[in-house]
Amino acid sequence: MMKKKPKGLLPALLLAVFFLNAPSGSGQDLPIDLIELPPGFEITVYARDLPGARSLALGSEGTVFVGTRSEGRVYAIRDGDGNGRIDAGEIFVIGSGLDLPNGVAFRDGSLYVAEVSRILRYDAIESHLDEPPDPVVVKDDLPSQRSHGWKFIAFGPDGKLYVPIGAPCNVCDPGDPYASITRMDPDGSNFEIFARGVRNTVGFDWHPDTAELWFTDNGRDWLGDDEPPDELNRAPVAGLHFGFPFCHAGIPDPVFGGSRGCGEFTDPEMNLGPHVAALGMRFYSGAAFPPAYRGGIFIAEHGSWNRADPIGYRVTFVRFEDGRATDYEIFAEGWLGGRVAWGRPVDVLVMPDGALLVSDDRAGAVYRISYRGSPGRLDPYAEEP
Structure with a gap:
């Protein structure tokens, strides 16, 4: 069940004026004072002027890599002076004309970038941000369908690169390797399907204690405003099936549900909001937030696109x-006021100092959420007086 903290009225008209006058991705004059957080937290603009900022990955020297989609490039940003924001001269561009390079991952000094049908690797990247090297093609035979073709990628505790392959449709039965999470060795070898029945995951992470994979999944469209929910799933072992296209969080599909029952599949660990477009997620592994947040999951909800009353456009927390x-x-x-959204969260990233970064592809920015209060004195789940 969604717990909702009290929310003040946001002037939708003022947001509309902002949205009409600020070009998408400009990162200028962002109205972050409209963002509501629990007591003791604050949000600042960490980086701006990053059109299409989406998936996030952290390098070994503090560089944050930021994927994009239609912009066709990857950003590298580094807070060299440690002032909590990215200044002029601290933004670098890696690649150009890339094919939906949403996914970024970092391992052993190299940046991995996921295009629609290829995985690229930029070696020794943090030493060459001014002049990035030509990429090495790690894998070039992934499906080329563009519907749900942009990818989130990450390395698991087993050292393998996990790469989802979304369903090329709203709902269909496309067969392998679609609607799956795959994995491979860092050099692209030993490619295999890890999980099936996953319509479109654009965010996953591993439990810090159990090393189990958890992931968000976007539910199908056109079953109404309130069904089905997006999902938070757990895959403790390889070989599980999570229902698509036959079953959506316990709801049989009206076309495909007759052939296989929902009892055959792995249920979600948590039903999320319907059509919220739950994307990036991370376990909170830092120590700067109050204890109640430690070990929970932060989720970036990009926001609905076809719901009568918009929902999402926020960051949620699973305890x-x-x-x-x-x-x-x-x-x-x-980020949403009435029916007007000036920003759309895409991914979250826990930084070494315990702050939480949030990317926003509509505003072209990355935010930094930090905690100023005393972790030992604040109960973030207590009712406000």
Whole structure:
């Protein structure tokens, strides 16, 4: 069940004026004072002028790599003076004309970038941000369908690169390797399907204690405003099937559900909001936030595109007890006012100092959420007086 903190009225007209006058991705004069957070937290603009900022990955020398989609490039940003924001001269561009380079991952000094049908690798990248090397093609035979073809990628505790292959449709039965999460060795060899029945995941992470894979999944469209929910799933082992296209979070598909029952598939660990477009997610592994947040999951919800009343456009939090997801609540909101959204969160990243970065592809920015209060004195789940 979604827990919702009290929300003040946001002037939709003022947001509309902002949105009409600020070019998408400009990063200028962002109204971050509209963002509501729990007591003790604050949000600042970490980096601006990053059109299409999407997936995030952290290098070994503090560089944050930022994928894009239609912009066809990857950004590298580094807070060299440690002032908590990216200044002029601290933004670098890697590649140009790339094919939906949403996914970025870092390992052993190299940046991995996922295009629609290829995985590229930029070696010794943090030493060559001014003049990036030509990429090495790691794999070039992934499916080329562009519907749900942009990818989130990450290295697992097993040292393998995990790469989802989304369903090339709203709902269909396309067969392998579609609607899956695959994995491979860093050189592209030993490619295999890890999980099936995954319509479109654009974010996953591994539990810090159990090393189990958790991932978000976007539910199908056109079953109404309130069905099906997006999902938070857990894959403790390879070979599980999560239902698509036959079943959506326990709801049989009206076309494909007759052939296989929902009882055959792995249920979600948590139902998220319907059509919220749950994308990037990370376990909170830092120590700067109050204890109640540690070990939980932050999720970037990009926001609905076809719901009568828009929903999402926020960062949510899933709390854990005894290793299981128990509560789902709003953590940061204010990018949506009425029917007007000036920003769309895409990914989250926990930094070494415990701050949380949030990317926004509509505003072309990355935000930094930090905690100023005393972790020992604030109960973030207590009712506000």
